[in-house]
Amino acid sequence: MxxxxxxxxxxxxxxxxxxxxxxxxxxxxxxxxxxxxxxxxxxxxxxxxxxxxxxxxxxxxxxxxxxxxxxxxxxxxxxxxxxxxxxxxxxxxxxxxxxxxxxxxxxxxxxxxxxxxxxxxxxxxxxxxxxxxxxxxxxxxxxxxxxxxxxxxxxxxxxxxPVWLLGSSHYSAHLAGMLGLPFAFASHFAPDMLLSALEIYRERFTPSQYLEKPHAMVGAMGVAADTDAEAARLFTSMQQSFVSLRRGAPTAFPPPVESMDAFWSDHEKIMVEHTLQYAVVGGPQTVKDKIADFLEQTRADEFIVSMPVYDMEARLKSVRLFAQAQRALSA
The missing domain is CATH 3.20.20.30 (Luciferase-like domain)
Known part of the structure; x- marks a missing residue:
């Protein structure tokens, strides 16, 4: 598991x-x-x-x-x-x-x-x-x-x-492998070098007093809800936040909106969707399927999820639904 x-x-x-x-x-x-x-x-x-x-x-x-x-x-x-x-x-x-x-x-x-x-x-x-x-x-x-x-x-x-090296490029992958440390890749906001960085880390890994074999963690933004539509609505908070950050005007974390169409430009939409391409957003079955695909693609040893949800009760529910998905995947 x-x-x-x-x-x-x-x-x-x-x-x-x-x-x-x-x-x-x-x-x-x-x-x-x-x-x-x-x-x-x-x-x-x-x-x-x-x-x-x-x-x-x-x-x-x-x-x-x-x-x-x-x-x-x-x-x-x-x-x-x-x-x-x-x-x-x-x-x-x-x-x-x-x-x-x-x-x-x-x-x-x-x-x-x-x-x-x-x-x-x-x-x-x-x-x-x-x-x-x-x-x-x-x-x-x-x-x-x-x-x-x-x-x-x-x-x-x-x-x-225990020390982990975190990275969003090849630099920390090389260093973590050389030092024999566990490696966590920031694929929740930097997807482009994920697979190549993991390959470099595993190829260059040198056993150490800290770790005998490579140990890689991958990250994703995640929102789970009862339905795909509700999860997508909750995820608009993170999408708004990313757009504001890229505009150079970061704000407090905003409430969700029914549609992002009036908020972002076509260029901003493409940028955010690319940046968050590994996001796991959806109802229980969608979340389970997306996690399974992501773990198969990366062969990761651990999975870490950031849950950007405005409402605290909805955030707690997302935690529970992701745990259910893990148990279903392990069954």
Whole structure:
């Protein structure tokens, strides 16, 4: 059975508050735990009115404190925004609080616009170019103490928090294979290099102390409802959000609309449909069939779904319907 997981952005909906968004993330994780999902990951984004998970380590703590068994982690921490020592201390602390339940997914992108990225990083070029060295340094800081080690993460040293590399191109596929780490591809918003990146990762994989064989996770946007039509209506919230982002004017997460025709241009429609081509949207049978096709195409070891639904009760129902699809596929 291919494990299912959830990627959450703590969406701030129109008319809502950050406090409500964070409470909803915890509630969503509790539902996911009850339904048997393996992981609940949160993503680092900055300067976006519709996303409340900027302080990702804090939100992970908030969610993990409200759950008992599900793994909670980052999908991901944008490592060039931080020093490896700071992340080692943060995730070492999380591992001490919630032993055996914390994942550390790492990305290389800024997770924001360039002006905000400069405010975060100060030196964009150096930060991005140092990514491979920073990953290795971070894993060493969370690994066993070495003789005469001068820089020690406290907490962090000896925590051995599992590290994943996240990517939307071939770059992280090469690096994850070289370092022998699990790899998660961001096919929920970057579909073009999915299959070639997975092929590169599997071909270049070198067994390591962390992993004996390749382990790949693939992502999709997903909305499940009672009918295809209702799921498509709920998905218009995500479609509107993508259009606004590409227009350079990101907003709070909008309510669904009956039709997108008046909202987007023909060019924007083509762009969004291409970007979200792997989205799993529909009623129970449609969702089951789309997931089966996606997993067959990718031969993925895990599947992670982001559920961009405006109404919280509808989002929880989508979680339950995806879990039903997983059980049906495994029967």
């Amino acid at each position: 291919v494990p299912f997981s959830i990627l959450d952005l703590s969406p701030v909906v129109e008319g809502g508050t950050v406090a409500q968004s964070l409470a909803n993330s915890r509630r969503l994780a509790q539902e996911a735990e009850k339904e048997g999902y393996r992981r609940f990951w949160l993503a680092e984004h900055h300067g976006m009115r519709g996303i409340a998970s900027a302080a990702t380590s804090l939100v992970i703590q908030h969610v993990a404190a409200g759950t008992e068994t599900i793994r909670v982690g980052s999908g991901g921490i944008m490592l060039p925004n931080h020093s490896p020592l700071v992340i080692a201390e943060q995730f070492g602390t999380l591992e001490a609080l919630f032993p055996g339940r914390i994942d550390l997914g790492l990305g290389r992108a800024p997770g924001t616009d360039m002006n905000t990225a400069r405010a975060l990083r100060r030196n964009l070029e150096t930060s991005a170019n140092n990514f491979p060295q920073d990953v290795v340094e971070l894993m060493a800081l969370m690994g066993p103490l070495q003789p005469n080690q001068q820089i020690i993460a406290v907490p962090g040293a000896g925590s051995n928090v």
